[in-house]
Amino acid sequence: MSDRRLRVGLVIEPTGIDSPYYRGAYLGLERAVRELGVRGRVLTPAPKEGYVPSLSLLARQKYDLVIGNNGAELAPGATPDFFGARAIDRVATGYPETRFAIIDVAHDDLAHRPKNVLGLVFSEEQAGYLAGHLAARVLTLSPGEEVISSVGGQRVPAVERYIAGYQAGAREANPRVTTLNAYTDDFIDPVKGRSVALSQIAKGSRVVFQVASSCGLGALEAARERGVWGIGVDVDQSDLGRHVLTSAVKRLDVAVFDTIEELVRGTLETGRTSRFSLRNGGVGLGTISAAVPRALEAEIEDVRAEIVAGKIPIASSVT
Helix, strand or coil, rough: CCCCCCCEEEEEECCCHCCHHHHHHHHHCCCHHHHHCCCCEECCCCCCCCHHHHHHHHCCCCCCCCEEECCCCCCCCCCCCCCCHHHHHHHHCCCCCCCCCEEECCCCCCCCCCCEEEEEEEEEEHHHHHHHHHHHHHHCCCCCCEEEEEEEECHHHHHHHHHHHHHHHHHHHHCCCCEEEEEEEECHHHHHHHHHHHHHHHCCCCEEEEECCCCCCHHHHHHHHHHEEEEEEEECCHCCCCCEEEEECHHHHHHHHHHHHHHHHHHCCCCEEEEEECCCCEHHHHCCCCCHHHHHHHHHHHHHHHHHHCCCCCCCCCC
């Protein structure tokens, strides 16, 4: 009987675990190392090299599971194989004996649909809906225009789902609300996020939802400067200041840990997609500001329960 520890490799952006988004994946692996006894290794490719060399290295070394991501923060003008979906598709096809998982990509969206890949996707629209409902309702707590906004990064599906949910939740909570939305076409430069948010605030926005990763930190900074609410994304960003109303959270740590736990138990099935939602703790809201009345927090909890019960269908594309 072998007592060899299972080995799990994680390939993340050149920005590494300093990126709020990718830190979640790292924390999931770290927890698995601590609680499940696996051996973990994290690789961050050089900006111009793309994912293929790192993924191939782990496959050649016969890692039991190799986890990648779709790579939204990669350098502009990179070759298509640079991005995680193309890279995983290519490497998994070449190493059919190795099991792979990819964050933010459905299995059916991979060109060759390799049977040794598990897609990990999130119902971002559910977290966005809760954030939008809260945003529209806090407008009633103080005088001012009934306008909220979102600052998207690049128009990737995850960003679109967050914004679609945000707009739907806001309109359901207050049909009179105006929802502004614009894109920075960037996930890295905070100056762009700040500029877009300032323009929205000038048009009356009193709540700004950043959906642009590190670029969106500039949008939250603009909200702080102008005395309006900001909503964080992917991770709980309440530590940025009292201007943060809440955060629409995507639990990459839960997705990574749960997938590794299936590996350890021997129940991991590839060739399909795992979805993380409000129901299984894969998405949700982060800390809600102490300035929000208890009754409103209870209302958000009721909305959450209705979404989990399937009573609120939410569109996943921006209108």
